[in-house]
Amino acid sequence: MTKHNVTGDLPFGEALGIAPGGVISYSSDYDTADDAIYPSRSHFRSYIDGIYMGYKWQCVEFARRWLYINKGYIFNDVAMAYEIFRLNYVRDLVNNTELSLHSFQNGSQRRPEAGCLLIWDEGGEFEETGHVAIITEVFDDKIRIVEQNQDFGKWPNEQDFSREIKAKIGNKNDYWLHCPSGKSTILGWVMQTGDPKHAVLFDVPDKQSFNILSCSAKDNGKVNSPWLNIANDDENAFVDMMQGHKLSSSPSNELNYYQISTVAKEALESATDELHQMFMHATDYALAHPELLAKFALPEQILAKIRTSWANRRNQLITSRFDFAMSENGLKVYEYNCDSASCYMEVAKVQGKWLKHFEVKDGYDAGSDLFNRLVKAWKSCKINSIVHVLQDDDPEETYHAFFMKSAIEAAGYKCEVIKGLSSLSWTADGDIQDCHGDSIKWVWKTWAWETALDELRLDDSHQQQVNEHTLPPTLADVLLNDDIMVFEPMWTLIPSNKAILPILCSLFPNHPLLLNTDFEMNSELEKTGYVVKPIVGRCGANIQLIDQDKKVLAEKFGQFENREKIYQQLFALPCIDNLYVQICTFTAQGNYAGSGVRVDPTMIIGQDSDCLALQVSHK
Template identity: 65%
Template sequence: MTKIKNRQDVSFGTPIGVALGNVIAYSSDYETTNPLIYKSRSDFRSYVDGIYMGHKWQCVEFARRWLYTNKGYIFNDVAMAYEIFNLRSVRDIANNTELALNAFENGAKRLPELGSLLIWEEGGEFEETGHVAIITAVFNDKVQIAEQNMAFSPWPKGQNYSREIKAKLGDDGDYWLHCPSDGSTILGWLIQTDDAENAVIATLPIPALFNIESCTALLPNKDNSPWLNIANDDEYAFFKMMNGHQLSYNKSSALRYYNISSQAQIALETATDELHQMFMHATDYVLEHPELLEKFGLPTHLHEKIKRSWSNRANQLVTSRFDFSMSEYGLKVYEYNCDSASCYMEVGKVQGKWLKHYKVKGGTDAGKDLFNQLVKAWKARAINSVIHILQDDDPEETYHALFMKNAIETAGHECKIIVGIDTLKWNEHNEIEDSTGIKLQWIWKTWAWETALDEIRNSEDEIRNKVKHLKHEKPRLSDVLLNDNIMVFEPLWTLIPSNKAILPVLCTLFPNHPYLLNTSFELNDDLIRSGYVTKPIVGRCGANIKIVDEHQQVIAEKSGNFETRDQIYQTLFPLPYINNLYVQVCTFTANGNYAGSGVRVDTSMIIDRDSDCLALQCKHDT
């Protein structure tokens, strides 16, 4: 959110006050961050007693730190502060138990208490994020609160709270806190209590609302009438690959699309935001524990380079994709694709045009915001020269690259696509240039990082076998992507959250989390009893995945080029089988936040690169 500067503001990390309970609040003026103190991404992560509190020095971090210091419990990770209002438990750290947390709307008949969490909705001065503060004193006509990331100036001398908010007690005992007319809204307060009288009723989601509905569109008056605009380069590339104006390879699916409920859509948004934070936390944890990093099968001499990539605050993730199974049996994440994910154009553009062409009513395109969110993410990147898109000579990568080029250019950056790497060359300064002499400085790629790492592994084999190893006349992919003078999106550190070895780490850090499937580096009795899926820690498009049921029968299996890689074992949680197709939900992020949804379908339980992307819409509430 945007703050008004004043002469009393102090720089980032400077104490601005000490709250009741002896908890320090710090300035969060990021524009004044000292790069000599805050050198890396890890330096912005706040820990107390080894327990993660949040990102320095945001409002969520202060609230969690105050509760831990004074109450001994913390709330779970959230992407946005307003999402705290939906939490219904906190975790007692010493006893590792859950305690009830109840929410009371502004105007409730239960007054807030010392230590209550005060929550603002997104909007107004808290655009997109909302806000959270700790209530430190309650009166009939006001409350006193302590917080971070609201102002950057010190609290008044001798005052152990940041500000007061006017309150009014109604005739019926209803307690109201003042909301100014700037668009910011107080949702209410949260109290750790078992007494739910006058609290917001926590309605449990109806399981059936998570079922995906298979639907059939009506055939338009003109059969096979065109709907892709072939004057647009990305749509023409998609048209050529699909051999016509169609979204599905399979003729039996030509008119098929899927509906999800608005409740399921909200659940996907919440899960995506929360899981992104969890994967980032796990990435930091892995890079701080060498014994875990060894399990990721990465070239050892690159470990420090990966750590530097993570530490570099400019190396931010632009976009990524989660793969989910969603049905009445729950919502579970399979994996996180934040290296070289696909299906952006299908979800961000084609499915919307398909739904419009077939005049599908009663819902909203689930990918309608994806393109605009990608544009917003690229606008947030401080880029001062041409962005080169590197892609393989592949029809799918062609339209994928053209779609992303459109987003980059709409964000105001200059962009060029390079197909293959044969046209790249070294210049006299040992820098890499394109065929027109433009130096490569910023890259977005469709190549997987592992392709470059395989080149390194092969070179190491040559050296070990005493094969003469000369510098190549032309730059190799690894020369480009691992070049210290080139910034690559998505960054090198995405090798960690994209690697399936992260999944057992997540289960250790977040035991019994509702979005996670039990996953282990070893096949254990629990997995054998439930049925399990064997996955290589590095793999693409479903290659070398094997599914074994509770009777130890292999019910699905795919070959590939990753059979020599180490494996993980994940609890079997099948995709829903709907009208003869298995359906996987994919959600996309931009700047680490939910940006859109789509589906991939197949007659096989294992989704691969040939699986169809069909249209998905969120049904309007009835």
């Protein structure tokens, strides 16, 4: 949350007040952050005793810091403050144990206590995020709280609390807190206690609710009818690639779609938000440890550029994709595709049109919000010139390029799609321009960063010609240019590289969303079966699945066989009606924005795997 700066507000990082225990609440007015004090993304990460507290100076960071200093425990990373209300434990960092958390709704017969977490729901003044504060004193008619990122004003009269909230006791000794803003909602308070009396009893999801359901639309005579608008460039390109108005390349799947429960959708949303934060933490950790960064096998000459890209807090992620296996056996993430991921248009646009065309009405489109979230992400970039979308001469990249162009234009920017690089040229000043003479300054690309890095691995004589601009601009010339802002940014080379996965496992041991992964084969992986993956790869190339009896279950060949590899615990995709089904979730600015599925008759999802429609059940 942010508010417009008004008289009396303090700039970013200034102390607003001191809470009990000597914990300082800081101003979070990001518009006033001093680049000399906070020059990089890492300077916005808050640590105490080497333990990550959160992003400076948000409400969640303050709550975790207060608990750590005063209680010796913290709760796990959350993407949104309102998600704290569903947490069920904190980690005692002194004794390395888990302590029970229980949540009590506003109006509960159990009063809050000093040290409780007070939680606001998303919406109103806390749009999308919710809010968290620490309760420090409890009275019959009010409570006192301490917090961060609610406003930027100094606490009055040197008091040790930020504000008071009116309370009222009901006829049944129920304790109610008034919402200071009529547009926001207090969910209740979260307390570290082993006594669940009067606590909210959250339903434990039935394992079956995580099963993906295979469905068929009715043959309503519309199979051969057009349903995509070829007057739109992206839809026309999609029809051209698919050779018709269809989602599946296989006629036997033309009426097939998939459905997940509301419980599963909520779990995917929560997992996506949490995992993004975890991957960002692991990225920061890898960049700070050269011995780990060496595992990524990146060219030495670009490491400084990657660090610079990560340090630039304005160099934000627009969108990304997680790949999951989900079934009654659990929910596990395979990897994170932050760089040039695919399937955006299928999920954001095509599956919704398919569901509407075939009159599938027993749920809602799992990707219905994705386009609007992408538009919002682009709007936040504050771009000051034309955006160039760079793509290779590839049918799939063509419709993705046009689709992203429509999102960029919806955000209010001028956009130009460039196919290939032959139309680019050097100016006399050493800038790169398009065929219209417009300078290339902002780029969204369908090419992977690794393609540009391969150019750096060329022989020295060729590289010298590139550096001297005696050859036309190359992809590396564009993407590695310090005067060009590229999306997705160069730092995405780190979380997209599968070398991040063993680091994640070391930072978050036994995390329920992670699969055991290592740089070397170990006895535990041999017992469970394992997957061999190149640290850099695309479309499932050079992946091998091996079971606990050392039998090769599936493998796919490709051009990445000479890359370094990691070994990941075997957790196969569910096979549903003879197709293996992978859930994909998409982010906008690091937050969940939609879901889709990819299917294949083999155990490895690849370039030719279909994206079929995914619906969230109303049940």
